[in-house]
Amino acid sequence: MIDFIGDIHGHADQLVELLWKLGYRKSNGTYSHPKRKVVFVGDYIDRGPKIRETLEIVKSMVDTKNAIALMGNHEYNALCFHFTEKEGGGHLRKHKIKNIIQHYETLKQFQNKQQEYEEYLDWFQTLPLFYETEQFKAVHACWDTSSIAYLKEKLVNGKLTDSLIYESAKEDTELNSAIELVLKGKEMKIPAGLFFSDKDGTKRTEMRIKWWENPSKMTYKSISVESIQELPEQPIDLSELKSLDFYSDNSIVFFGHYWLKGAPSLYKNNICCLDYSVAKGGKLVAYQFNGEDVLHEKNFISV
Numbered sequence: 001m002i003d004f005i006g007d008i009h010g011h012a013d014q015l016v017e018l019l020w021k022l023g024y025r026k027s028n029g030t031y032s033h034p035k036r037k038v039v040f041v042g043d044y045i046d047r048g049p050k051i052r053e054t055l056e057i058v059k060s061m062v063d064t065k066n067a068i069a070l071m072g073n074h075e076y077n078a079l080c081f082h083f084t085e086k087e088g089g090g091h092l093r094k095h096k097i098k099n100i101i102q103h104y105e106t107l108k109q110f111q112n113k114q115q116e117y118e119e120y121l122d123w124f125q126t127l128p129l130f131y132e133t134e135q136f137k138a139v140h141a142c143w144d145t146s147s148i149a150y151l152k153e154k155l156v157n158g159k160l161t162d163s164l165i166y167e168s169a170k171e172d173t174e175l176n177s178a179i180e181l182v183l184k185g186k187e188m189k190i191p192a193g194l195f196f197s198d199k200d201g202t203k204r205t206e207m208r209i210k211w212w213e214n215p216s217k218m219t220y221k222s223i224s225v226e227s228i229q230e231l232p233e234q235p236i237d238l239s240e241l242k243s244l245d246f247y248s249d250n251s252i253v254f255f256g257h258y259w260l261k262g263a264p265s266l267y268k269n270n271i272c273c274l275d276y277s278v279a280k281g282g283k284l285v286a287y288q289f290n291g292e293d294v295l296h297e298k299n300f301i302s303v
Contacts, residue, residue: 001036003301004138004287006274007072007256008040008058010048010105014284015057017303022286030060036288037065039131041256042072042140042183045106047279052109055120071127071160072140073183073257078103079160080169082121092169098202125165128158129182135291141185141257142211143247147178154178185257186211188240190220196228207231208258212247212271225258225273247271252295254287264300276302 003022008015016031024031024038044058045051061067080093081103093099110117130139130148137143154175155164168175187206190196195205208225209215215223215238221231238244247253256275264285266272272295278284283302287295 001291002136002289003033003036003038004254004272004274004289005038005040006276006285007043007278008048008054008284009043009046009074009279010051010054010109011278011284012048012050012053012057014278014303015054018284018286018301019057021301021303022288024066030064030066031057032061032064032066038067039138039254040067040069041138041254041274042070042127043074043256043275044069044072045078046074046102047105049105050109051106052113052116059120059123068131069127070131070138070140071124071129071183074102075124075127076160076179076183078106079121079124079165082118083162083165083169086166092166125160125162129155129160129179136252136254136289138254140183141255142181143253143255144178144181144186144211144245145247145249146245147181150174150178151182183257185209185225188223188236190231191234191237194230194232196230210267212253212268214246214248215241215244225260227261252289252293254289264297264302266295266297269294 019031024033038061040058044054058069062069077093081091083092085092129151167173168179170176186209188209189206195203198204209223210225213223215236218236219233220236221233223236224231250270252270254272254274258273258275259277260273260275261277261282264276272287274285274287276283276285285300285302288299288301
């Protein structure tokens, strides 16, 4: 009896509307349901108009055991943006224009509230990077089996410590690779000479790929998570992939991250993405899970 909710990105009004639609009511400062609880799949901050309010809702539900909140790549990025390098000055996530713009709304909305912001940063570190039961798995972007197995051994009680954050920021480490996969997904280069513009207008030569599909059977167009008109219907160059592994388990996986458009739908009857671009005029989406072995599109709820 769990409701999985996708990327919120500071859209607290839509979150409240969705919780009401799911049957949650506010009492004693938090939202609860007599029979259900929520799993949030990450990305609570950046972009939206009510980031502080969003964090207040999510954290209060976690604190009262009415929800589980996973870490998204935006929460991880915020931690690295905040952590200073041990040598040479600067920060683990460089304060480049692109990165500053990504975090701008969050920073602006916490203006003159530095202590409150730092308390939320501390809370971000308590968020698990994945969650699983016998019935389902949940992660922000990608359930990469080998990366998850590594993180189970590496993390401290499933969480990132200060030292692990410093280690994770080093590009040549196994920890960096594992976190990149589970929080940001798998990517590959598109054919030479081609490019596309992402949601922020940035020119891209790499695309996010369907990590649950066998790449040897896919074309550039069919393996892309996003619908990109510029991609050709030709078999992909497998040498461009770091690994040919793909998620072949039948277990149900819930995740967000991918900025999908249109009406909520399933990629497979066990593969459920919940990010439908609420921060770009799309929908905030939930899936009402009742323990079924096969997912059904009728269980999507959105606002």
